[in-house]
Amino acid sequence: DTAVSQTPKYLVTQMGNDKSIKCEQNLGHDTMYWYKQDSKKFLKIMFSYNNKELIINETVPNRFSPKSPDKAHLNLHINSLELGDSAVYFCASSQSDRAGTGELFFGEGSRLTVL
Amino acid sequence: GDSVTQMEGPVTLSEEAFLTINCTYTATGYPSLFWYVQYPGEGLQLLLKATKADDKGSNKGFEATYRKETTSFHLEKGSVQVSDSAVYFCALNDFGNEKLTFGTGTRLTIIP
Numbered sequence: 729d730t731a732v733s734q735t736p737k738y739l740v741t742q743m744g745n746d747k748s749i750k751c752e753q754n755l756g757h758d759t760m761y762w763y764k765q766d767s768k769k770f771l772k773i774m775f776s777y778n779n780k781e782l783i784i785n786e787t788v789p790n791r792f793s794p795k796s797p798d799k800a801h802l803n804l805h806i807n808s809l810e811l812g813d814s815a816v817y818f819c820a821s822s823q824s825d826r827a828g829t830g831e832l833f834f835g836e837g838s839r840l841t842v843l
Numbered sequence: 844g845d846s847v848t849q850m851e852g853p854v855t856l857s858e859e860a861f862l863t864i865n866c867t868y869t870a871t872g873y874p875s876l877f878w879y880v881q882y883p884g885e886g887l888q889l890l891l892k893a894t895k896a897d898d899k900g901s902n903k904g905f906e907a908t909y910r911k912e913t914t915s916f917h918l919e920k921g922s923v924q925v926s927d928s929a930v931y932f933c934a935l936n937d938f939g940n941e942k943l944t945f946g947t948g949t950r951l952t953i954i955p
Binding site: 731732763768769770771772773776784818820829830831832833834835836837 | 875877879881884885886887888889892932934936942943944945946947948
């Protein structure tokens, strides 16, 4: 029973298209995140939501729009895809009363390739 | 800004060998330090952590000591197993929040 699940795991698409990646967690956590692992393998935070409210937005282009319909889901929609968006996107979750403990739970990642 | 530098991989070792994966950091404050591990087909999971200087984190035979003087948090294990094959990420957070800064990851392969 996967704790943090992302779909799809692989996504290949053309420049200019719009795509979404979905994330769900069944851990009962109230905080969810999107991280991006770029071509140099650095993992960088993009967004975090706490109880459906945006709390971290790390200067990500506004082509990226996260949506949290409830605290168990955080989806990432990307408009007008560019070559530089090719990366592995990781979803994660944590519990806010454990803030600072570093106890994030990650999904397997979604590899996006833009041609 | 904060940054984490860890040794380039991949690293290949024989079973029962001694493992060290180096990690150094740059931070403005007094960060907490973490090692995460990603096994094949799974998400990253927290392996161990240390929250202040000279603390030693340990789990599953792995250890890392928070060295403020050398700004390092090297991961060690005395005798690795095939099941330790994974990608290992060093990370820090400053200001006590969940905005983790990760290194590039080191892929470790253990051969029987």
